[in-house]
Every structure is written in structure tokens, then in C-alpha cells.
Amino acid sequence: QVQLVESGGGSVQAGGSLRLSCAASGYANSPYLMAWFRQAPGNEREGVASIARDGHTNVGDSVKGRFTISRDNAENTLYLQMNSLEPEDTAIYYCAATASWIDWPKRLSPGNYNTWGQGTQVTVSS
Secondary structure: OOOOEEEEEEOOOOOOEEEEEEEOOOOOOOOOEEEEEEEEOOOOOOOEEEOOOOEEEEEEEHOOEHHHHHHOOOOEEEEEEOOOOOOHOOOEEEEEEOOOOHHHHHHHOOOOOOOOOOEEEEEEEO
């Protein structure tokens, strides 16, 4: 049974940093794509960043230069290093994964992922 579990969320002042982790279990092989999404109340779920098994990344425009996605394939763990956090980054952050290949323009679309974590709250205060 496939499961994703996020950790590392919390509250931080603007300009601070957080590192999120997502542990994947139940996969026979490391999932082809893993990604971070976020959602604030009343807003659509937004793609933050994705990373393929070979290391290729796709990063959303709103976080480029501030967030870095990485993965440890041997440990089946996904990371999101978030620097220079802004109040606009406040949201519930979700880990997602799929074993299927997805064309790069669609890798930040939530509908292309079939496994989701429970989410972790990130709050950035001004």
C-alpha cells in the first residue's frame, strides 16, 4: 500500500527558512515523479515543484530562486528547501507522487498525480 508522509512544517518569520520532507513507502521502485503542491483556503491547489527520478526538476515561477526540490532515491524521500519565505507562501503543503511518466509541461498539474500525503501547514508571518 503506497503512502506519503510529510514533515517539517511550522511557523516562521518572513525571510526565514524551512525544510520539508516527504517519506514514501509501499513502492516496489522509487516513483518516477514526486512533487510539492500547496493550497490556501479558498484557493486552487498550486504546483510548487516537481522532480523526476533522474533529477530533472520543474519549479513554479512564484518560488524560483527561493525553493529547491531534491530527492533521495535510495531512501524514497523527497525534500523541499524553502528560503526567503514570504507571507504569500502560507499554505498547506502536500507531497504527491506517481509511477507514471508525465510530460514536463504537465508536471505541476495536480490531476496527474495519484498518491497524496496528508499535508503539512506552513505559516509565514510578516
